[in-house]
Structures are given as C-alpha cells and as structure tokens.
Amino acid sequence: xxxxxxxxxxxxxxxxxxxxxxxxxxxxxxxxxxxxxxxxxxxxxxxxxxxxxxxxxxxxxxxxxxxxxxxxxxxxxxxxxxxxxxxxxxxxxxxxxxxxxxxxxxxxxxxxxxxxxxxxxxxxxxxxxxxxxxxxxxxxxxxxxxxxxxxxxxxxxxxxxxxxxxxxxx
Amino acid sequence: xxxxxxxxxxxxxxxxxxxxxxxxxxxxxxxxxxxxxxxxxxxxxxxxxxxxxxxxxxxxxxxxxxxxxxxxxxxxxxxxxxxxxxxxxxxxxxxxxxxxxxxxxxxxxxxxxxxxxxxxxxxxxxxxxxxxxxxxxxxxxxxxxxxxxxxxxxxxxxxxxxxxxxxxxxxxxxxxxxxxxxxxxxxxxxxxxxxxxxxxxxxxxxxxxxxxxxxxxxxxxxxxxxxxxxxxxxxxxxxxxxxxxxxxxxxxxxxxxxxxxxxxxxxxxxxxxxxxxxxxxxxxxxxxxxxxx
Numbered sequence: 103x104x105x106x107x108x109x110x111x112x113x114x115x116x117x118x119x120x121x122x123x124x125x126x127x128x129x130x131x132x133x134x135x136x137x138x139x140x141x142x143x144x145x146x147x148x149x150x151x152x153x154x155x156x157x158x159x160x161x162x163x164x165x166x167x168x169x170x171x172x173x174x175x176x177x178x179x180x181x182x183x184x185x186x187x188x189x190x191x192x193x194x195x196x197x198x199x200x201x202x203x204x205x206x207x208x209x210x211x212x213x214x215x216x217x218x219x220x221x222x223x224x225x226x227x228x229x230x231x232x233x234x235x236x237x238x239x240x241x242x243x244x245x246x247x248x249x250x251x252x253x254x255x256x257x258x259x260x261x262x263x264x265x266x267x268x269x270x271x272x
Numbered sequence: 273x274x275x276x277x278x279x280x281x282x283x284x285x286x287x288x289x290x291x292x293x294x295x296x297x298x299x300x301x302x303x304x305x306x307x308x309x310x311x312x313x314x315x316x317x318x319x320x321x322x323x324x325x326x327x328x329x330x331x332x333x334x335x336x337x338x339x340x341x342x343x344x345x346x347x348x349x350x351x352x353x354x355x356x357x358x359x360x361x362x363x364x365x366x367x368x369x370x371x372x373x374x375x376x377x378x379x380x381x382x383x384x385x386x387x388x389x390x391x392x393x394x395x396x397x398x399x400x401x402x403x404x405x406x407x408x409x410x411x412x413x414x415x416x417x418x419x420x421x422x423x424x425x426x427x428x429x430x431x432x433x434x435x436x437x438x439x440x441x442x443x444x445x446x447x448x449x450x451x452x453x454x455x456x457x458x459x460x461x462x463x464x465x466x467x468x469x470x471x472x473x474x475x476x477x478x479x480x481x482x483x484x485x486x487x488x489x490x491x492x493x494x495x496x497x498x499x500x501x502x503x504x505x506x507x508x509x510x511x512x513x514x515x516x517x518x519x520x521x522x523x524x525x526x527x528x529x530x531x532x533x534x535x536x537x538x539x540x541x542x543x544x545x546x547x548x549x550x551x552x553x554x555x556x557x558x559x560x561x562x563x564x565x
Contacts, residue, residue, distance in 0.1 A: 128333075129341040129414075167304045171311075175333040176423075177416040178450070178457055181326070182311035189305045196301065201281070232312055238464060238485055 115267040119153045119160050127173040143249040148256045150188055151214055154195035156264065166192050180232040187225040191217060207257045214253050222246050327452040334423045334455045338411040405552035406430055411455060413548065420463035420485060422548055427452045432553055437515045439552045440543035444508060444519045448553065460545050461489055470521060471509040475499060478509055481521060481539055488525060491537040500524050506539050
C-alpha cells in the first residue's frame with residue numbers, strides 16, 4: 103500500500119518538468135522574460151538541456167518535439183523551427199551524457215555554452231531562411247549570454263529538486 | 273591507435289544521442305528532426321488543404337493557450353484592479369483638468385469643421401470611408417523576441433481579412449497578418465517589421481512609423497527639413513491604400529536632452545500595447561464621390 107503511494111507520488115513528481123515545459127509554451131507566461139529590458143533569457147532551453155542531460159526519461163523527445171510545435175504556433179513562427187532548435191539542444195545534451203564520465207554543474211555549464219551557441223546558430227539560420235522578418239541580433243546575443251550565465255543557478259535548483267524527490271522515492 | 277579509439281567513441285556517442293531511442297524514449301531524435309524539417313518545408317507551400325489543416329491546428333492551440341493562461345491572467349487582472357483602485361482619486365483630479373481643457377477647445381471644433389467642409393469641396397474628388405468595427409477579444413498575448421503580436425478571437429468566420437487595421441478604442445495598435453477560422457494574429461505597431469505611413473500634425477509632414485520592439489516607435493523617411501515639436505500628433509496618412517487616413521497613433525516624444533533634428537524621432541503610442549484586452553478590427557469600404565454628387 104505504502105509502496106504504491108510512493109510510486110504514484112514519484113510518477114507525479116516526474117511529470118513536473120514536462121508540465122512546466124508545456125505550461126511555458128502554451129500559456130502567456132513569457133518564457134523569454136522580455137519584460138526586463140536587458141535581462142531576458144530562454145528558460146525552455148535551460149529546462150530541456152538539464153533534464154535531457156540528467157534524467158532523459160523525464161522529458162521524452164516526442165514531447166520536446168510537440169512543445170516546439172506549440173511554441174511556434176503561439177508565437178507565430180514557421181511551424182517546425184522551434185522543434186528543430188529544441189531537438190538539436192536535446193541531441194547535444196544526449197551526446198554530452200554519452201561522452202561524459204565525471205558529472206558536475208561546472209562541466210554541464212561548460213558543455214551548455216557550445217550547445218546553446220550551436221542551437222541558436224541553426225535556429226537563426228532557419229528563421230532567416232523561412233521567415234522574412236527583421237531580427238534584433240544584439241538583443242538575441244544578449245539573451246543567449248544571459249541564458250548561459252544563469253544556467254548554473256537553475257542547474258543547482260534542479261539538482262536540489264532531483265535529490266529531494268527523485269532519489270528519496272527511487 | 274588512440275585517434276581511432278577517439279573516433280570510435282565519437283561515433284558511438286553520436287549514434288547513441290541521435291539514432292538510438294535510448295532510455296524510455298519512444299522516438300529517435302534524428303527522425304523527429306527530419307519531421308520538423310519536413311513541416312518547415314511545408315510552410316513554403318500555399319495549398320488549400322494545408323492551409324485548412326494549419327488553421328484548424330492553430331485555432332485549437334490558441335484556444336488551449338487561452339484556457340491555460342486564464343488563472344495567471346485572472347491573478348494579474350485582480351492585482352491591477354486593486355492597484356488602480358488606490359489611484360482613482362488622483363486620476364479623477366486629472367480627468368477634471370482634462371475635461372476643462374476639452375470644454376475650452378470645443379468652441380474651436382465647430383469652426384474647424386466648417387473650414388474642413390469647405391476645403392473638401394475645393395478638392396475635385398473626395399473619398400469617404402464606411403467602416404464597420406468588429407469587436408474582438410485578445411486571446412493570447414505572449415512575449416517573444418521575434419514577433420510582437422497578439423491573437424484575437426475573430427477570424428474568417430467574421431469576414432476578417434489580412435491587412436485590416438486594429439484599433440484599441442479609437443487608436444491604431446496594429447494590423448491583421450494571419451487569419452484562421454476562429455482567430456487571427458495581429459502584428460502590433462511595436463514589432464520590428466511594422467511599417468505604417470503616417471502624417472504628423474499640425475505641420476502635415478509625412479513619414480513612415482517603424483516599430484522598434486519597444487514601447488515607442490520611430491519616425492523614418494521624413495523630408496529633409498522638418499520642424500517637429502514635442503507632443504505633435506501622429507495619424508495614419510492612408511497613402512498605403514490599406515488604412516484610412518486620420519487614425520490616431522500617438523505623439524512625438526523626445527527626451528529633453530535630445531535635439532529634434534536628429535535621425536531618431538520617437539513616437540509614443542496612445543495605447544499601451546502590452547495591455548490590450550478588447551480591440552476593434554475595421555472592415556473598410558472605400559467609396560469615391562465626385563463633386564457632381
């Protein structure tokens with residue numbers, strides 16, 4: 103009885119990152135935090151990279167693909183562009199997971215830098231090819247930089263969340 | 273030997289990341305990237321069936337987004353209500369002052385109307401616009417670094433078409449750029465891609481209002497010499513043939529330190545584009561009337 107109670111709790115807790123991802127892409131919540139003039143970052147990138155790297159069973163590739171489609175529709179971008187970006191980032195995280203033996207927040211952070219740079223490069227190329235719009239590259243560069251800088255903070259918070267809920271009831 | 277081992281490690285890691293389904297993954301990453309690429313390429317094709325499918329998907333997602341955003345929107349709305357409540361006394365004082373000012377200006381209006389009528393008569397042909405406002409509710413207003421746009425709850429079912437101007441009360445806030453069955457996307461004036469031909473009163477200068485991605489616009493392509501003042505009013509000029517002339521947009525807004533004769537001339541919008549709730553989409557029919565009439 104007790105065991106099944108824990109299993110249900112664990113199943114719900116494991117859904118939280120996925121629910122947060124879909125809430126961010128579906129709702130009006132500004133996942134880029136663009137309301138602050140010089141402080142915008144892409145929280146979805148941090149979420150995908152961390153969870154694919156640490157607990158890939160929590161965020162399935164199929165869900166990441168769907169989240170990208172929803173994000174494109176809600177924001178008004180060509181359908182498929184965010185999916186490609188999210189999946190490339192997930193691919194980078196999966197590659198790093200396969201390659202890395204010693205895991206620490208610092209090593210994750212270092213790996214996050216080229217991953218985001220590569221993902222955003224592909225993303226902006228896709229946008230410039232499929233969408234004839236002006237893009238403020240300076241603000242996007244700033245956003246990318248802040249996303250990278252702020253990653254360790256969220257990684258630590260996610261680590262605490264994982265250590266508290268995932269391992270206790272594992 | 274070492275190099276070969278490194279290369280093998282790399283290939284194994286790439287295969288494991290992209291091709292294998294991995295830990296509890298139901299789909300291969302590479303397959304999903306390919307599907308995304310196919311979906312992107314389909315965006316180029318303007319096919320009736322594809323457009324039908326896209327419209328249906330977008331409508332469903334917009335409605336879902338509206339429902340999911342509802343709790344946070346209600347919380348924000350309630351907070352703003354409470355905050356506004358404390359400012360009511362001050363606002364009332366300001367409104368009284370403004371009312372007095374408008375009462376004084378009212379006497380001028382009659383004279384200007386007569387003058388305007390005479391001037392119109394002196395033009396060979398005149399255009400009149402009949403327009404029907406379609407009241408729409410903003411469903412989704414999601415911030416994005418790429419597009420400043422909102423989704424409204426009216427689409428082709430209410431005869432909304434691309435290019436129609438969208439007003440907040442009487443002020444221009446954007447234009448329709450994408451139409452589905454039950455919803456449409458409105459590109460706001462603040463978007464980087466927004467370009468609106470405008471006229472600046474009282475001097476009658478013409479220019480293009482360009483979105484900056486921020487809460488103010490920028491005037492471009494003005495004549496070489498101009499004399500603008502703080503508070504000059506900006507209206508649509510109608511020279512694009514899409515918007516009818518005279519829709520209020522905002523006022524010239526410059527920092528005191530800035531010189532007016534610089535390349536950057538800011539326009540402060542009348543409406544707060546981040547607080548749109550109910551908007552009017554204008555269905556316009558233009559009629560040319562000769563003097564004979």
